[in-house]
Amino acid sequence: MTIDRASHLGGEGQGFNGGELLLLALGACYSNDLFREADKQSIKIHDVRVSVSADWGGDPVIAKNVAMSVEVDAEADQALVRDLIEHTFRVAEIPNSLRMGAEIKFLGRVIARNEYTFRDEVSGRQR
Numbered sequence: 001m002t003i004d005r006a007s008h009l010g011g012e013g014q015g016f017n018g019g020e021l022l023l024l025a026l027g028a029c030y031s032n033d034l035f036r037e038a039d040k041q042s043i044k045i046h047d048v049r050v051s052v053s054a055d056w057g058g059d060p061v062i063a064k065n066v067a068m069s070v071e072v073d074a075e076a077d078q079a080l081v082r083d084l085i086e087h088t089f090r091v092a093e094i095p096n097s098l099r100m101g102a103e104i105k106f107l108g109r110v111i112a113r114n115e116y117t118f119r120d121e122v123s124g125r126q127r
């Protein structure tokens with residue numbers, strides 16, 4: 001997978017950016033969980049289409065107005081499918097992690113480089 005920025009932002013426009021991957025993770029998690037929850041209810045799903053969108057703004061820039069839409073083709077009554085969609089939205093792990101404000105700890109490492117050596121500031125090793 002290639003991760004890049006748009007060319008107007010200094011990248012080469014060759015891959016996904018972090019925001020796109022975040023939205024992809026939301027949609028992929030929801031889709032996978034929809035199949036899992038359907039299986040628990042013995043509902044056979046033929047097709048799922050999930051679309052996720054967001055506005056980006058602020059300082060610092062964050063995702064706002066995140067919206068997900070879903071279409072499900074399943075062998076079940078429309079009311080059961082609607083209940084499945086709503087239930088899955090409540091239990092899907094990645095959407096819940098964002099919705100409930102998952103704490104993110106920064107465990108970054110700094111490597112200072114000069115012409116001759118690499119020095120890892122965490123371990124103090126030189127290479």
